[in-house]
Amino acid sequence: MAVRRVLKMGDPVLYRVADPVGEFNTRELDALIGDMFDTMAALNGAGLAAPQIGVSRRVVIFGVEANPRYPDVEPVPTTVLINPVIEILSPEMDDGWEGCLSVPGMRGLVRRATRLRYSGFDQKGEPIERVATQFHARVVQHECDHLDGILYPMRLKDMRLFGYEDALFPEM
Ligand code: NI
Numbered sequence: 001m002a003v004r005r006v007l008k009m010g011d012p013v014l015y016r017v018a019d020p021v022g023e024f025n026t027r028e029l030d031a032l033i034g035d036m037f038d039t040m041a042a043l044n045g046a047g048l049a050a051p052q053i054g055v056s057r058r059v060v061i062f063g064v065e066a067n068p069r070y071p072d073v074e075p076v077p078t079t080v081l082i083n084p085v086i087e088i089l090s091p092e093m094d095d096g097w098e099g100c101l102s103v104p105g106m107r108g109l110v111r112r113a114t115r116l117r118y119s120g121f122d123q124k125g126e127p128i129e130r131v132a133t134q135f136h137a138r139v140v141q142h143e144c145d146h147l148d149g150i151l152y153p154m155r156l157k158d159m160r161l162f163g164y165e166d167a168l169f170p171e172m
Contacts, residue, residue, distance in 0.1 A: 001034035003042040004053040006101045014102060015149040018049075018056045020083045024125030029059075033080055033123050036061050045101045046076070047139050049146030052102050058083045060143035064135075076136045081128060084120035084144050088113045089131065096138055098152045099165070107168055109161035110152050112138045 007014055021029060032055055040048040040061060047062030063078030094114045097107045116137050119129040132140055142152060156162050165172070 001031070001038045004035050004039045006039060006043065006048075006052050007054055009100075009103045009151055009153065011102075013051055013054055013056060014146070014151060016051065016056050017149055018051050018058045018147045020058050021121075024082075024121065024123070030123065032057070032059060033061065040101075043101050047143040048101065049143050051146055051149075058147045060084065060147065062139045062143055064139070074135050076139055079128070080123045081118065081140075081143075082121040082123070082125075084118055084140075084147070086140065086144055087117045087119075088115075089117055090115040094134070094138075096135070098138070098142055100142070100152055102151060103153060105164055105166075106153075106162065107165050108152055108156050108163075109158065110138075110142075110155050111157060112141050116140065118144075 032050060035053060036048050036050065039053060046064050047060060050057045050059040060081050061079065062076060064073060064076040066075040067073065090113065092114045093111045095109050095111050098110045099107050114137055115133045117129065117131050118140050122128050153162060
């Protein structure tokens with residue numbers, strides 16, 4: 001497997017609606033997912049969508065381990081989610097800071113639903129269905145947006161709450 005180059009905002013591949021995966025347990029799909037995990041780990045990401053490495057397919061991965069340095073960040077199970085479907089379960093929304101490996105060095109405040117159900121398939125083609133809240137729900141929405149050609153800056157309500165990490169959070 002390999003660490004792949006991550007496309008940056010402005011690349012037209014990031015704005016495409018990605019195609020569903022039709023066949024599981026192929027060399028091609030398993031290699032794609034392996035490369036996605038290697039790339040996410042190398043860049044310390046919380047999630048990655050296949051279009052970000054130039055493959056316009058409906059595949060996302062995500063996962064956040066518990067980290068004592070960031071006690072506020074709830075862990076998210078390491079997940080491969082293919083052909084995902086999201087159902088919003090509550091009208092409640094929440095603002096949170098997001099970053100993206102395709103928008104390096106920047107953060108923006110994005111409003112997202114706080115409770116949803118997601119379903120789809122894992123790497124082997126087995127069905128997945130989970131209810132997620134808060135940060136887990138945010139990560140799923142962010143990654144699935146990539147499959148519809150949406151980057152988080154396209155969801156910003158206030159451009160003043162979008163900027164460079166070191167300017168927004170000088171204490172970090
Ligand atoms: Ni992203």
